[in-house]
Amino acid sequence: MGKYILKRVLQFIPVFLGVTLILFALQNIVPGDPIKLIGGEKALTPEVELQLRVKYHLVQVDDEGNAILDENGDPVPETLWNRYVFYMGSLLQGDLGSSYQRKLPVTDIFAAKYPYTAKLAVCAIVLEAIMGIGAGIISAVKRYSFWDILVTLVTSVLVAVPAFWLGMLLQLFFGVQLHVLPISGAGGTASQYQDWVHYILPAVTLASVSTAYCARIMRSQLLDVMNQDYIRTAKAKGLSNRAIIWRHALKNALIPVVTYIGVDFGAMLSGAILTETVFNWPGIGYEMFRAISSRDWPIVMGGVTLVVLVVMVINLLVDVSYAFLDPRIRFDSSNKNA
Numbered sequence: 001m002g003k004y005i006l007k008r009v010l011q012f013i014p015v016f017l018g019v020t021l022i023l024f025a026l027q028n029i030v031p032g033d034p035i036k037l038i039g040g041e042k043a044l045t046p047e048v049e050l051q052l053r054v055k056y057h058l059v060q061v062d063d064e065g066n067a068i069l070d071e072n073g074d075p076v077p078e079t080l081w082n083r084y085v086f087y088m089g090s091l092l093q094g095d096l097g098s099s100y101q102r103k104l105p106v107t108d109i110f111a112a113k114y115p116y117t118a119k120l121a122v123c124a125i126v127l128e129a130i131m132g133i134g135a136g137i138i139s140a141v142k143r144y145s146f147w148d149i150l151v152t153l154v155t156s157v158l159v160a161v162p163a164f165w166l167g168m169l170l171q172l173f174f175g176v177q178l179h180v181l182p183i184s185g186a187g188g189t190a191s192q193y194q195d196w197v198h199y200i201l202p203a204v205t206l207a208s209v210s211t212a213y214c215a216r217i218m219r220s221q222l223l224d225v226m227n228q229d230y231i232r233t234a235k236a237k238g239l240s241n242r243a244i245i246w247r248h249a250l251k252n253a254l255i256p257v258v259t260y261i262g263v264d265f266g267a268m269l270s271g272a273i274l275t276e277t278v279f280n281w282p283g284i285g286y287e288m289f290r291a292i293s294s295r296d297w298p299i300v301m302g303g304v305t306l307v308v309l310v311v312m313v314i315n316l317l318v319d320v321s322y323a324f325l326d327p328r329i330r331f332d333s334s335n336k337n338a
Contacts, residue, residue, distance in 0.1 A: 110303070127211065140219045205278070222253040225253045265314055266313075266314030269314070
């Protein structure tokens, strides 16, 4: 197990470097100068603009920290590679840089925003696991019954409906028409609702499509496992259907489901941009959306870095969990069947 974890961690390094390098390269392709956008409608003076470019390491500087000018008197842009090396060096020290627009360290911004994203992700993944696995089990056990048809119909609708559109429908019905749930924000002293109530609609929206896929995977996997030889042996021994499902079939059927839920949880922890934008949720997804709109690249880079790290860690935890769900799975490199 230790060798497997070490191997996976080493595999993370090229993936992490590749993703961050590609994003750095995209900064030069996307139109718009982030420094000029800082001033908004009021243009920056050449002196202030040059100071900002030096501050954010966008131009080359001499040993004294002054911008290097070419023969025309213009600052010499820093190479992409040097900027990337500087960013990675700062990252290893826990520094994600400072926001162009907000003039705050990116780590401080994410420290304030991430708890909202994490709480929303936990609420959504709990709904997904309970509703998705439960609906899938019911649909498989009562195959071709009314409940199976109902689950199939509901999941088909949820898969077809875009999450942001579903969120707006929930806002319109429960917030505007019935006035029973808040339609935006995460609560606070100015809200007429308790803070936990604000999580209901965003969590349902975030979990909707994933719950449908989870239910479908659970149904298909459980039906497949129920046709295995060891299940027939358990039936021949006279075990009840409940005992066969809970003691024998469910563990093996859960392996693909756990994989899906784990990867989905990593995506939720990384910030659901559409859901957080629709509900004006103060998480990192909405923060990244605003940063992309204003070309605030330090926040975008910090957000993507966080996304990559979270997804890789969650994937590792999911892989390790296989050994506990199915004892036949081993991570020893000497086992060729692993």
